[in-house]
Amino acid sequence: MNVPIIKVQNLKKHYDIKGIFGTTGIVKAVDGLTFDLLPGETLAVVGESGCGKSTLAKVLMNIEKATAGEFEIDNKNGFVLTAKELQSHIQMIFQDPMGSLNPRKKAWQIISEPLLINSKLTKTQCRDRAIEMMAKVGLRVELVDRYPHMFSGGQRQRIGIARALINHPKILICDEPVSALDVSIQAQILNLLMDLQDNLGLSYIFISHDLSVVKHIADKILVMYLGKIVEFGNTHNVITEPKHPYTKALIQSTPEVGVRNLIEMTPLSGELPSPLNPPSGCHFHQRCPLATDRCKTEIPILTGKFGRQVSCYNI
């Protein structure tokens, strides 16, 4: 049996919101997520803008404090690890490589930044380690003293990946790592991530709203809607035989995933409801072609077997 490298139990992140007129409310950005990540596996987290994907990443990186729930990483309580300990297990790459790189630092300084915090290496040693890492992510050594604005978008994302991997973490959270890149460059970065995974034995949590990207890289897919998991399963099964009406609609709106027998499904209509005032019952019922009266009042529970889970009364 494969022992999970990450175990998440009933994880919640609720934000208290204060309006300008003294009104208050709660946004349940992440609302009771339970899942495992196995070593060497890629778990995709998909869903529309605002469904809580980045919040999940921030809680796992300890950037945001969880409201409730449990998080184990390598059998240790992830919430009590120091920043340094946590960073030796898990690192993150971001959507906008330019925004996440210090414009006044050279490539090697950016890549070796995590080393300066965590070790007593000299500047020369840090520079050497950065150069080694640059080779691993496909950046030429001559670029070592350049500043971020002198790189292309794809190269900047390679710098982000090199920085994330310099302390040899086992887990990488990739938050929309290719959405800001040209399509031709996207494939290069995805291939790099897959090669690095094979060579270094990495596990990925891969956040994306784009199923055509996820299809190539993920072993499993977790579909989120307003802070909750609506469907979870093996990538091939979820894409070729989606069960939740929301997953079906997501696939329908991504023709490139190439699932021809789903053509008869209703496309996703309407906006994502306000997270401050989500619909009662199943949060998806107002947009769902299958919704019944029960869906308007009762919140469906995620259930299933053989690694396939769905939260819907009508499947």
Ligand SMILES: Nc1ncnc2c1ncn2[C@@H]1O[C@H](COP(=O)(O)OP(=O)(O)OP(=O)(O)O)[C@@H](O)[C@H]1O
């Ligand atoms: N610091 C915060 N304070 C209050 N609300 C927040 C905060 N951060 C996120 N939210 C809210 O939590 C919900 C989830 O946001 P999140 O950024 O996790 O979504 P996302 O799925 O990453 O979206 P996108 O695809 O646009 O990146 C949104 O309604 C957002 O407005």
Ligand SMILES: [Mg+2]
């Ligand atoms: Mg996000």
